[in-house]
Amino acid sequence: MTNTTYTHSEDELIMVSALQHYAFCPRQCALIHVEQVWSESGLTAEGRIMHEKVHEQDRESRGNVRIEYGIPLRSLKLGLVGKADVVEFRRVSKDTWQPFPVEYKRGKPKLDHCDLIQLCAQALCLEEMLSVSVPNGAIFYGRTHRRLDVTFDVALRKETEEAAEQARKLIASGITPPPVYEKRCKRCSLIEECIPKPIGKKFSVKHYIKRAIDSP
Ligand code: SF4
Numbered sequence: 295m296t297n298t299t300y301t302h303s304e305d306e307l308i309m310v311s312a313l314q315h316y317a318f319c320p321r322q323c324a325l326i327h328v329e330q331v332w333s334e335s336g337l338t339a340e341g342r343i344m345h346e347k348v349h350e351q352d353r354e355s356r357g358n359v360r361i362e363y364g365i366p367l368r369s370l371k372l373g374l375v376g377k378a379d380v381v382e383f384r385r386v387s388k389d390t391w392q393p394f395p396v397e398y399k400r401g402k403p404k405l406d407h408c409d410l411i412q413l414c415a416q417a418l419c420l421e422e423m424l425s426v427s428v429p430n431g432a433i434f435y436g437r438t439h440r441r442l443d444v445t446f447d448v449a450l451r452k453e454t455e456e457a458a459e460q461a462r463k464l465i466a467s468g469i470t471p472p473p474v475y476e477k478r479c480k481r482c483s484l485i486e487e488c489i490p491k492p493i494g495k496k497f498s499v500k501h502y503i504k505r506a507i508d509s510p
Contacts, residue, residue: 304370308461312327312465313411313457313458314408318406321488323465324464324471358384360382360385363379368419369422372415379398380395381396394432411453414451418451473489
């Protein structure tokens with residue numbers, strides 16, 4: 295629940311999305327949030343457009359559920375700032391509404407906790423902002439067209455708080471960790487910018503030529 299002992303100032307806030315990037319790969323987090331590197335592939339464009347469409351929608355009410363889109367988020371306790379795709383406010387009594395965050399993802403559920411951590415961070419922001427508990431949320435996956443229900447249990451909250459702390463330290467250090475080629479690299483949108491494999495591989499050569507041409 296909400297802790298009123300704030301530990302971060304406004305200028306220390308990092309993006310909620312940085313936690314997802316950090317949990318996926320610390321180097322990817324640093325490339326995006328320290329070096330401001332971003333590569334828009336067909337897949338990331340699809341994801342961006344999906345988020346933009348969600349945020350463009352107006353609020354709506356369906357019975358005992360009020361739906362708000364693109365809600366600004368902030369936690370001074372965790373030092374986070376961002377935006378929730380969707381927050382459903384579910385009526386639990388005449389004047390009480392239970393927030394239920396819903397994050398939209400282009401792909402499908404993953405084995406790692408990256409998406410869960412990002413959603414949990416949204417819940418922790420909502421708890422601090424609204425002084426309520428947020429026990430559950432969901433992730434809607436575009437590829438499966440299904441919602442994955444998520445419970446914000448003690449273990450996930452701890453994992454999220456640790457990711458916030460580690461991502462903050464990494465971003466504050468300004469140092470990008472070296473690449474380590476792993477299975478996850480095949481799913482990484484920054485594989486061409488990162489060069490996780492030794493020079494000599496096809497994509498690395500292509501990248502080096504592109505960098506040489508692009509550099510001032
Ligand atoms: S390509 Fe691999 S090492 Fe490089 S940022 Fe992506 S996941 Fe990390």
